[in-house]
Amino acid sequence: MNSKSNVAGSNGDDSVPLTRFAIFAGVILIVSLLTTAYLWAMPGLTESVLGGISLLLFCILTIWVTLGFCIALSGIKPMSLALASRRDEGGEPSEPERVTVASCDEEITSQRIALLVPIYNEDPAAVMACVQATAESLRRTGQGNRFDFFILSDTTNPDLWIQEELLWSRVRAEMQSDQPAIHYRHRANNVGRKSGNIGDFLTRWGLDYQYFVILDADSTMEGRTLVELATRMDGNKRLGILQAPPIPEGNHSLWARSQQFSARAYGPLFNFGLNAFCGPDGNYWGHNAMIRTQAFLRHCGLSILPGPEPLGGEVLSHDFVEAALMRRAGYQVRLAADLDGGYEQCPTTLEDHARRDQRWCQGNLQHLKIAVAPAWHPMSRLHLMCGAMSYLASPFWMLFLIVGAAIYITQSLSIGPVLATSVFASIMAMLFIPKWIAVAIMCRHRPTNWGGRGRIIKSMMLECVLSILVAPIMMLYHSRFVLLTLLGTKVRWNAQNRTANGLRFRDAFSSHGYQMLVGVLTTIAIAWYAAGLWPWTLPLVAGLVLAVPLAIAFASPTIGNWLATSGWLSTPEERNQPRLLRRRDVLQSTYAAVCSPTTNPSGWFGRLVQDPALYRLHQSLLAASTPPPDHLGNESRPASIRTIRVARKLIREGKVESIPRNMHRALLGDASALKKLHHEFWATQDAA
Numbered sequence: 001m002n003s004k005s006n007v008a009g010s011n012g013d014d015s016v017p018l019t020r021f022a023i024f025a026g027v028i029l030i031v032s033l034l035t036t037a038y039l040w041a042m043p044g045l046t047e048s049v050l051g052g053i054s055l056l057l058f059c060i061l062t063i064w065v066t067l068g069f070c071i072a073l074s075g076i077k078p079m080s081l082a083l084a085s086r087r088d089e090g091g092e093p094s095e096p097e098r099v100t101v102a103s104c105d106e107e108i109t110s111q112r113i114a115l116l117v118p119i120y121n122e123d124p125a126a127v128m129a130c131v132q133a134t135a136e137s138l139r140r141t142g143q144g145n146r147f148d149f150f151i152l153s154d155t156t157n158p159d160l161w162i163q164e165e166l167l168w169s170r171v172r173a174e175m176q177s178d179q180p181a182i183h184y185r186h187r188a189n190n191v192g193r194k195s196g197n198i199g200d201f202l203t204r205w206g207l208d209y210q211y212f213v214i215l216d217a218d219s220t221m222e223g224r225t226l227v228e229l230a231t232r233m234d235g236n237k238r239l240g241i242l243q244a245p246p247i248p249e250g251n252h253s254l255w256a257r258s259q260q261f262s263a264r265a266y267g268p269l270f271n272f273g274l275n276a277f278c279g280p281d282g283n284y285w286g287h288n289a290m291i292r293t294q295a296f297l298r299h300c301g302l303s304i305l306p307g308p309e310p311l312g313g314e315v316l317s318h319d320f321v322e323a324a325l326m327r328r329a330g331y332q333v334r335l336a337a338d339l340d341g342g343y344e345q346c347p348t349t350l351e352d353h354a355r356r357d358q359r360w361c362q363g364n365l366q367h368l369k370i371a372v373a374p375a376w377h378p379m380s381r382l383h384l385m386c387g388a389m390s391y392l393a394s395p396f397w398m399l400f401l402i403v404g405a406a407i408y409i410t411q412s413l414s415i416g417p418v419l420a421t422s423v424f425a426s427i428m429a430m431l432f433i434p435k436w437i438a439v440a441i442m443c444r445h446r447p448t449n450w451g452g453r454g455r456i457i458k459s460m461m462l463e464c465v466l467s468i469l470v471a472p473i474m475m476l477y478h479s480r481f482v483l484l485t486l487l488g489t490k491v492r493w494n495a496q497n498r499t500a501n502g503l504r505f506r507d508a509f510s511s512h513g514y515q516m517l518v519g520v521l522t523t524i525a526i527a528w529y530a531a532g533l534w535p536w537t538l539p540l541v542a543g544l545v546l547a548v549p550l551a552i553a554f555a556s557p558t559i560g561n562w563l564a565t566s567g568w569l570s571t572p573e574e575r576n577q578p579r580l581l582r583r584r585d586v587l588q589s590t591y592a593a594v595c596s597p598t599t600n601p602s603g604w605f606g607r608l609v610q611d612p613a614l615y616r617l618h619q620s621l622l623a624a625s626t627p628p629p630d631h632l633g634n635e636s637r638p639a640s641i642r643t644i645r646v647a648r649k650l651i652r653e654g655k656v657e658s659i660p661r662n663m664h665r666a667l668l669g670d671a672s673a674l675k676k677l678h679h680e681f682w683a684t685q686d687a688a
Contacts, residue, residue: 030066034426037422040419048407048411051411057396067386068434069430075270075273075274076441112208113211115212117215118152119164120153122217123160124160124595127164128168129591130219130584131182133220134220135149137224139179139223145179152185153185156190158664165184167594168184185624193316207297213229213289218345219343221288222578236332240333241289242289242290243334243335251346251348261570264572265571282333292331295326300322302321310489310491311368311485315370316363323383324376324384341580360391365486395483408530439457502555502557503555519545603657608668612678618674623671639666
């Protein structure tokens with residue numbers, strides 16, 4: 001195993017207890033100092049109920065901010081050393097920050113590895129382009145024969161279902177070999193959503209593979225990264241999950257660009273810090289991680305939570321829980337903070353980002369119930385609590401602000417302006433200093449990859465302004481999501497929108513109008529009742545008052561492209577796009593043309609009924625994908641007699657395109673019915 005891969009091994013674990021002690025001690029010290037200053041700044045605060053609530057909320061929120069700050073600081077040294085060693089080994093790389101360290105001449109000693117791509121109503125052209133680009137990158141390592149891809153479709157849209165099958169056959173033909181092999185199967189019923197999809201595969205075929213990797217529909221990974229993950233897993237038999245950090249890239253709206261820059265510029269510092277803090281007791285983020293199959297099957301089964309949904313029922317955010325179960329079984333869960341080469345796409349609008357967060361919020365709030373269960377490793381319990389706190393922090397902040405305003409208006413407390421300013425400035429500093437440190441490290445070791453120090457610094461300044469403006473908007477979003485979840489509102493898990501098409505004013509006002517109204521009313525209330533608070537609340541109310549125009553600007557690809565041309569918010573992958581991503585983009589354009597609606601006058605279902613090659617392809621995949629009866633509730637159900645009669649009648653009348661769309665899915669899942677329709681069509685053609 002490569003000497004550098006000790007990041008994922010056990011050689012650095014001796015320093016983990018010391019790092020944890022330093023972080024927890026730092027949190028206690030900083031929180032104690034700030035709490036003392038807060039009490040001095042507002043003498044008499046604890047003499048009222050509102051004051052006690054304010055103090056409690058201040059302590060909780062300060063602990064939350066300080067923990068993230070201290071973890072980030074612990075990443076300074078390992079990040080600096082990693083970037084310095086890469087520069088010493090060969091100067092600036094020809095591709096942006098190629099950090100994978102495996103020597104691909106070294107044979108993987110493990111058995112076969114499954115790459116699982118669970119999809120649900122995703123863009124087939126984008127999915128297949130990601131799969132093929134990753135497969136070709138693996139083949140270039142010379143180790144492609146060790147890997148098998150499995151595209152695990154839960155798609156319910158019949159048109160997308162047919163496109164998936166067609167493009168899968170194109171990918172197989174393009175690859176011209178089975179190194180790596182690319183398989184496809186479609187489930188009749190998406191029982192258990194994504195985790196059920198993966199569980200279905202693992203139950204049926206998992207033991208044929210020593211490891212597996214879950215890739216999201218938009219995941220694209222370098223072959224060298226996957227090879228290195230396998231090498232590290234082979235070198236540490238107690239390693240159950242090895243997480244590679246995903247890098248957002250590829251979208252062009254202002255919102256996507258700001259998120260991509262933030263993750264790329266600041267993410268490494270937090271990742272290195274998290275790795276130093278967690279060591280073998282890390283977490284799992286649901287994709288771009290290599291997992292030991294047998295250990296996962298034996299120890300990571302998910303139970304149904306007691307109580308009604310949404311806090312009970314199926315575990316939604318399964319990744320944190322699976323990591324905790326793996327750690328409880330004695331296996332290590334690690335973050336390979338030094339690995340790049342794993343890419344994903346982020347939402348393109350503020351609304352899409354919030355919609356995804358609402359799903360995650362519901363799943364993470366379930367962790368409150370899970371975290372109090374016995375026998376968890378203390379760090380796993382902390383991960384579960386932090387997952388919930390990432391959403392609870394927003395209503396806590398809102399309540400803290402409301403209580404503070406009430407105290408200011410109703411109680412005649414003398415506020416020490418110097419101390420109050422110091423407390424406020426200290427909390428803001430802990431939020432922004434890690435960003436400045438991360439950029440300073442990048443400026444020292446990798447400035448040319450970002451277009452020079454000037455560009456990365458001005459991009460950081462713009463991102464900081466945008467993050468200040470969007471913070472109160474997300475606070476309202478998250479507070480609303482928490483409230484709705486606690487009131488029993490369930491959310492649907494739909495496919496994510498990853499296309500930057502802009503946002504109309506009407507849609508922006510519909511989504512963000514209430515936030516703007518809250519901002520306007522808050523501004524009026526402050527001016528009327530507490531004008532002295534105006535300087536403190538300006539950052540809060542500005543983002544809310546501007547919520548609608550901000551949402552439109554964030555969704556705009558025009559603004560994003562203009563910023564790209566001007567060198568703002570650019571990432572190394574954008575300035576010097578890796579071969580993997582260039583290939584993916586070419587493939588996606590090619591496959592999008594294949595799926596163009598203009599190629600199918602009769603619609604996709606009509607084309608399948610008429611086209612013998614596409615019909616045979618679908619029937620063969622249907623036969624291969626159908627599980628035994630009652631297997632995990634996934635058995636196929638035949639189309640109704642009425643549905644078949646209506647479809648056959650329309651075919652005889654030459655109106656195959658008129659078969660009602662709500663019948664397509666049932667007919668696609670019924671091999672016998674499709675056979676009748678296909679024969680009916682060609683019998684009609686022969687008679688004509």
